[in-house]
Amino acid sequence: MAHFEEKTDEPPTPDVPIPASPTTEPTTDDAQQSPADSMPPRPHWLPDDCNVLADGEYDAIVLGTGLKECIMSGLLSTQGLKVLHLDRYNYYGADCASLNLTNLYSKFQAGDPPTYLGSNRDYNVDLIPKFIMACGNLTKMLLHTKVTRYLEFKSIDGSFVLNGSKVLKVPATPKEALSSSLMGMFEKRRFRSFLIYINEYNQKDPSTFKDKDLTRMTMRELYVSFGLCDATHEFISHAMCLELDNLHLDAPALPTVLKLQTYCTSLETYGKSPYIYPMYGLGGLPEGFSRLCAIHGGTFMLNADVKSVLFDDDGAAWGVKVDVEDMMTGKKELQAAKATMIIGDPSYFPKEKVRTTGQVVRSICFLNHPIPNTNNAESCQIIIPGPQVNRKNDVFVCCLGSQQNVVAKGIYVAIVSTKVETQDPARELVPGLRLLGQILQRFDSVSDCYEPLQDGLTDRCFISSSFDGTSHFESDCDDLLSLYKRVTG
DSSP states (O other): OOOOOOOOOOOOOOOOOOOOOSOSSOOHHHHHOOHHHHSOOOOTTSOTTOEEEEEEEESEEEEOOSHHHHHHHHHHHHTTOOEEEEOSSSSTTGGGOEEOHHHHHHHTTOOSOOGGGOOGGGOOEESSOOBEETTSHHHHHHHHHTGGGGOOEEEOSEEEEEETTEEEEOOOSHHHHHHOSSSOHHHHHHHHHHHHHHHHOOTTOGGGSTTOOTTTSBHHHHHHHTTOOHHHHHHIIIIISOOSSSGGGGSBSHHHHHHHHHHHHHHHHHSSOSEEEETTOTTHHHHHHHHHHHHTTOEEESSOEEEEEEEOTTSOEEEEEEEEEOTTTOOEEEEEEEESOEEEOGGGSOGGGEEEEEEEEEEEEEESSOOTTSTTOSSEEEEEOGGGGTOSSOEEEEEEOGGGTSSOTTOEEEEEEEEOOSSOHHHHTHHHHTTSOSOSEEEEEEEEEEEESSOSTTTOEEEOOOOOSOSBSHHHHHHHHHHHHHHHO
């Protein structure tokens, strides 16, 4: 992975007369002064067993180079804050890194990659793949920070939903609604009327409300008002609004309607689907924000073994202690740095600062064909609504090919994921796995998920939540925005 380091030219020295020295001969005191006497004094905050890490004092220390953490360091540095960014690994991305074939097989202890998969350099497989909504919050952040100048994106070929035993394309325009196999003839017309209403709705224009107060009317009531059946509620909510459960049905409709508008607007942007994906994998996203941070003076250190977050007597975090290897001698020594806030993923903080929110099970699968029943789409998303397979949580399938430069030509990588509900996580992926056809190689993992116990305003620990089991960034963007608001006020 690239390591970006900011280089700046020193400002010219002004033409100020230098007073002549009274003597060129060293005095007795100068001759007796030792090198230690010329060293700066140890900062009062520095622990006795540590030396100073880098510049010592910062406005913010960021732990982990996951996407959320890199976005935070990039945004804070552009606001003039002095940022130190550390990661225990020797690559960017942390748990959402992009791995080549050799590193992927090594991570899962699967031996040597088979030769039929092709060249190692053709692979950039994401451990936590997620599609980006073309007009969603993450895209707005990329455009606002101009990180898009470091990246290229490719649109995803299609978005699908499981209906009964069939994989069907999700309609999101009135024209598509009339030709969709998801609904009968009369339901198609009602769905078309519903989409026209959604497209015309404007929060700031009461004439578009059509006597519907979406701040009071529930989403279920809105569906019923258009005569839509329960099956239509299901695929709109889960495959288009990207709701993760059915709690939203009895909540005010406005938030869900706004999500649906984002989906439809994103679809209109590219036509095939509402999603885009960075070329060479998601690993380019944290690298892009890392570059942004470095350009604005941020300091990065990989292979930094963070031993502990340091707290004062009132329980507020004020710094970190890091085991750093000397590049000359190979020996390690403890070093410490100080900051007014510590930002990072849950793995860097004491267990009493976070709580478990469950587990996510994922399966990375190599295929030699597109996913069946997706019109030979090289890349696609399939959402399996939980109620379709007697589950509370949805099952997500995403597929990528060589067009995104993440696998060799003729190979596809499909990832199936969901939130764990039973004692047999691998079995919970079966509804998604059976859609894939023949699988060449499969790698399974189960990850614990965490969220912070506090908002960080008191203990100065601003902790992100773990990535969820969805195949898109929308809910993770909500967590990122919450983290940013907590940090900046």
